[in-house]
Amino acid sequence: MSNVKEDPRHEDAEAAQSAETAESEAAAADTPEDTANDAAEETAPEAAAEPAEEVSDAERAARLEGEVAELHDQLLRTLAEAENQRRRGQREREEAVRYAAAPMLRDLLAVADNLQRALESVPGEVAEEDGALKVLLEGVQMTERELQSVFERHGIVKLEPMGERLDPHRHEAMFEVPEPNQPSGTIVQILEPGYLLHDRLLRAARVGVAKGGPAAKPAPEADADDEPEATEDSA
Numbered sequence: 001m002s003n004v005k006e007d008p009r010h011e012d013a014e015a016a017q018s019a020e021t022a023e024s025e026a027a028a029a030d031t032p033e034d035t036a037n038d039a040a041e042e043t044a045p046e047a048a049a050e051p052a053e054e055v056s057d058a059e060r061a062a063r064l065e066g067e068v069a070e071l072h073d074q075l076l077r078t079l080a081e082a083e084n085q086r087r088r089g090q091r092e093r094e095e096a097v098r099y100a101a102a103p104m105l106r107d108l109l110a111v112a113d114n115l116q117r118a119l120e121s122v123p124g125e126v127a128e129e130d131g132a133l134k135v136l137l138e139g140v141q142m143t144e145r146e147l148q149s150v151f152e153r154h155g156i157v158k159l160e161p162m163g164e165r166l167d168p169h170r171h172e173a174m175f176e177v178p179e180p181n182q183p184s185g186t187i188v189q190i191l192e193p194g195y196l197l198h199d200r201l202l203r204a205a206r207v208g209v210a211k212g213g214p215a216a217k218p219a220p221e222a223d224a225d226d227e228p229e230a231t232e233d234s235a
Helices: 008-028 032-098 102-120 124-129 131-153
Strands: 156-159 171-178 187-192 194-197 200-203 205-211
Touching: 102 131, 102 194, 102 200, 124 131, 131 156, 171 187
Parallel strands: 171 205
Antiparallel strands: 156 194, 187 205, 194 200
């Protein structure tokens, strides 16, 4: 029998190796049932979380429905605004075409005034005595009638408000005339006739009005929507 003692380090290594072998055998000895139990324990929290997910889906659906309703309302408002802008633009274009010639036509009114003054300056009996003057007068009359016909074709209406009550939206009072037989404010003299372009005032009639007579009946008030159209600036 040998008297040599064994190395303690050798014994410790053998013990550690034996412990590792035992752990490997224990891990290999796990049954399928143990594995199923572990899987069940892992899925248990997920199963418990399912009711919370159902509540979250309901809230999400309600929120989405609210967003859809809001977007639908915004879409309708946008479409309505676009339609209003289209109609407004179309109306503005039509008015621009309808009243585009107003400045030129306003200048032509002076020509009509001069023709009318030329006709009034020649007495009828004088024209009858002078054949050449009579022919000239007839030519001026034809020209004046043709000009008025052109005005009418283009929507220009002549205003001759003799005997009417003064309307500040269509008439411009230049002076007052003492007329006890006429109601105060009645037009008794026309210096220049007025003109309308369609429904807008092209030029106000310049008139003289009666003063000192009985009070005239008040004229019906114009609607607020019609007043801007009855001013010369609106043309």
